Amino acid sequence: MGNDLAAQCSGLRKRYGKRTAVEDVSLEVARGEIVGLLGPNGAGKTTVIKMLLGLVQPDAGQAQLLGRPAHEPAARERVGYLPELFRFQPWLSAAEVLTLHVKLARADVSKADQQKCLELVGLGQRSGDRVGGFSKGMQQRLGLAVALVARPEFVILDEPTSALDPLGRADVRDIVLELKSRDVAVLLNSHLIGEVERVCDRVVILDHGTVAAAGSLAELLGQRELRLHLTGVTAEATQRLAETTVLDRSGDWITVALPADDDATVPTLVSDLARLGVKIHAVEPGRITLEERLLGILRKADQ
Numbered sequence: 001m002g003n004d005l006a007a008q009c010s011g012l013r014k015r016y017g018k019r020t021a022v023e024d025v026s027l028e029v030a031r032g033e034i035v036g037l038l039g040p041n042g043a044g045k046t047t048v049i050k051m052l053l054g055l056v057q058p059d060a061g062q063a064q065l066l067g068r069p070a071h072e073p074a075a076r077e078r079v080g081y082l083p084e085l086f087r088f089q090p091w092l093s094a095a096e097v098l099t100l101h102v103k104l105a106r107a108d109v110s111k112a113d114q115q116k117c118l119e120l121v122g123l124g125q126r127s128g129d130r131v132g133g134f135s136k137g138m139q140q141r142l143g144l145a146v147a148l149v150a151r152p153e154f155v156i157l158d159e160p161t162s163a164l165d166p167l168g169r170a171d172v173r174d175i176v177l178e179l180k181s182r183d184v185a186v187l188l189n190s191h192l193i194g195e196v197e198r199v200c201d202r203v204v205i206l207d208h209g210t211v212a213a214a215g216s217l218a219e220l221l222g223q224r225e226l227r228l229h230l231t232g233v234t235a236e237a238t239q240r241l242a243e244t245t246v247l248d249r250s251g252d253w254i255t256v257a258l259p260a261d262d263d264a265t266v267p268t269l270v271s272d273l274a275r276l277g278v279k280i281h282a283v284e285p286g287r288i289t290l291e292e293r294l295l296g297i298l299r300k301a302d303q
């Protein structure tokens with residue numbers, strides 16, 4: 001495996017009794033890449049994460065972390081993990097929880113840097129307070145600090161914002177993007193699709209334990225489109241429109257496909273149509289959202 005991969009797994013399978021939780025799942029996370037893991041409840045996301053971390057033994061397949069087999073404890077030393085469900089020792093202060101985890105990770109992180117990590121997650125003022133008195137969202141912020149404090153090269157965040165207010169969610173988004181800028185890889189499991197769409201480079205969609213779709217956002221969301229409200233369309237203008245891919249026509253509205261990442265098509269088309277005497281009432285760029293795409297994939301699989 002190349003050193004450019006933070007995580008890689010292939011052919012992962014896990015059964016619990018007769019129930020198949022995960023079947024033949026393969027995925028990769030490159031260094032500095034943010035990958036979103038999406039899928040309905042019970043799709044197998046957490047099970048895949050646990051197999052990647054060597055916390056659950058796969059029935060088949062293999063997983064590697066930062067170039068080592070996932071089951072080796074040394075593989076996890078440079079990995080930060082925010083589990084979906086966790087409880088910290090309620091009698092410890094936030095600062096003590098971080099110190100404990102720095103020790104467990106056998107990392108060398110000064111007290112000042114530990115305090116900075118608490119500030120990063122918005123708990124700078126609460127470092128001396130006992131965790132038992134923390135709200136759910138504050139505990140989740142502390143969980144994020146624990147995942148980040150030992151300066152990991154790969155971070156797995158399992159539902160990191162489920163208990164957070166909108167400001168907290170925006171903070172997590174900024175933190176994830178900041179990790180990427182430092183070439184830290186992130187695997188993000190979240191039901192908040194807008195969040196995934198905003199920060200992730202690639203997305204893996206799990207359904208019934210298997211990979212239902214995977215790819216970059218551009219690949220998954222496909223072509224962009226443009227809705228035009230036009231009147232006075234002459235034969236010449238119709239010919240000009242036919243040079244694009246016309247997806248739909250209903251009344252005065254025409255939808256054409258736009259090539260991905262092409263900035264020239266819209267201004268050229270609009271000026272050509274205007275020159276040909278067409279009255280242009282509206283020009284609306286559009287693209288299906290990740291949520292629409294996800295629902296489409298999952299509903300198709302259920303049919």
Ligand SMILES: Nc1ncnc2c1ncn2[C@@H]1O[C@H](COP(=O)(O)OP(=O)(O)OP(=O)(O)O)[C@@H](O)[C@H]1O
Nearest residue numbers: 016019020021039040041042043044045046047048
């Ligand atoms: N320890 C376990 N014992 C028995 N079944 C399990 C265990 N862990 C997971 N499963 C089953 O495996 C399947 C996948 O569960 P998993 O927690 O991986 O899903 P998920 O995609 O993370 O779901 P959610 O979005 O609800 O967190 C489910 O059917 C679940 O009941």
